[in-house]
Amino acid sequence: MVRDLRGATSRPFAVNLWVPHDGEDDPVDLAPHLARLEPFYRRLGVEPPRPAALPKFADQVDALLAAAPPVISFVMGVPPRWVLESAHAKGIAVIGTATTVDEAVALEQAGVDAVVASGSDAGGHRGAFLRPVEQSLVGTFSLVPQVVDAVRVPVIAAGGIADRRGVRAALALGADAVQIGTGFLATRESNASDVHKAMLHSDAAKVTVLTRLFSGRTARGIRNGLIRELAAHEGEVPPYPVQNALMRPLRKAAAEQGLADYVSLWAGQAAPLTEPRAAREYFAELVRP
Numbered sequence: 001m002v003r004d005l006r007g008a009t010s011r012p013f014a015v016n017l018w019v020p021h022d023g024e025d026d027p028v029d030l031a032p033h034l035a036r037l038e039p040f041y042r043r044l045g046v047e048p049p050r051p052a053a054l055p056k057f058a059d060q061v062d063a064l065l066a067a068a069p070p071v072i073s074f075v076m077g078v079p080p081r082w083v084l085e086s087a088h089a090k091g092i093a094v095i096g097t098a099t100t101v102d103e104a105v106a107l108e109q110a111g112v113d114a115v116v117a118s119g120s121d122a123g124g125h126r127g128a129f130l131r132p133v134e135q136s137l138v139g140t141f142s143l144v145p146q147v148v149d150a151v152r153v154p155v156i157a158a159g160g161i162a163d164r165r166g167v168r169a170a171l172a173l174g175a176d177a178v179q180i181g182t183g184f185l186a187t188r189e190s191n192a193s194d195v196h197k198a199m200l201h202s203d204a205a206k207v208t209v210l211t212r213l214f215s216g217r218t219a220r221g222i223r224n225g226l227i228r229e230l231a232a233h234e235g236e237v238p239p240y241p242v243q244n245a246l247m248r249p250l251r252k253a254a255a256e257q258g259l260a261d262y263v264s265l266w267a268g269q270a271a272p273l274t275e276p277r278a279a280r281e282y283f284a285e286l287v288r289p
């Protein structure tokens with residue numbers, strides 16, 4: 001992918017990795033979790049999965065250092081010192097993602113070159129790592145200026161920015177750049193499933209919630225049937241990556257069958273501002289003076 005991107009653009013780009021959390025590789029008794037999901041596997045006509053271990057973080061980093069993209073960005077934690085040193089030795093810039101001021105400071109102290117300040121409006125996984133997610137739900141408008149005050153490295157504002165007004169507001173708050181997820185998810189070129197895109201442009205996008213049900217880590221998405229049916233089990237599902245693996249066949253089958261109720265419909269709070277259009281057109285609008 002890095003090679004293809006280099007061929008496609010002379011501009012810098014980032015490849016993103018998730019920093020693993022302690023205990024992620026601990027064995028989990030799958031039986032109760034498979035039993036909980038059994039009716040869903042049956043409903044969608046898929047076999048219950050046998051989760052395989054993820055590639056080791058160190059191997060992911062080694063592969064990425066060998067491919068040497070211009071930027072490596074991290075979410076979910078502070079990248080280990082050897083990763084930062086190896087990246088910098090190869091001239092690769094490193095970006096970290098913070099959901100609180102304390103996380104931004106920890107990332108700067110570790111030596112990252114820029115920090116994403118990701119407010120709780122954001123779609124998908126934000127990756128709080130110093131405190132539990134419930135204590136890290138700072139909105140973008142509150143978070144960005146505080147991070148700008150707390151660190152010297154450039155700050156990239158993320159979360160709930162989906163149009164030109166949001167970009168200008170983030171820059172007015174002192175951000176040096178903006179990171180947009182949901183808005184690009186909604187563009188023609190994105191890899192989101194058709195059903196996901198359709199939901200982003202429906203009334204359903206007005207209600208997004210935080211849930212662990214799809215991956216084992218808290219993420220924001222459009223409330224759908226699965227979230228409603230399993231609401232009582234939010235606290236019981238196994239951690240990432242186990243729950244993510246148990247849900248993968250459901251998500252895949254649901255996307256193929258166009259069943260919005262079982263797809264992880266990741267979306268931020270600004271989803272209703274998005275439109276189905278070409279990325280080029282969207283980008284031109286975002287940066288219009």
Ligand SMILES: Cc1cc2nc3c(=O)[nH]c(=O)nc-3n(C[C@H](O)[C@H](O)[C@H](O)COP(=O)(O)O)c2cc1C
Pocket residue numbers: 016074075097118121122123124125158159160161162179180181182183185266267268269270
């Ligand atoms: C479907 C989806 C997947 C995402 N995956 C990642 C990821 O793997 N790593 C990451 O750092 N951020 C990820 N994000 C977060 C985005 O990089 C970005 O910070 C966020 O979407 C900004 O908020 P917005 O959705 O309101 O624009 C994801 C967001 C979405 C919507």
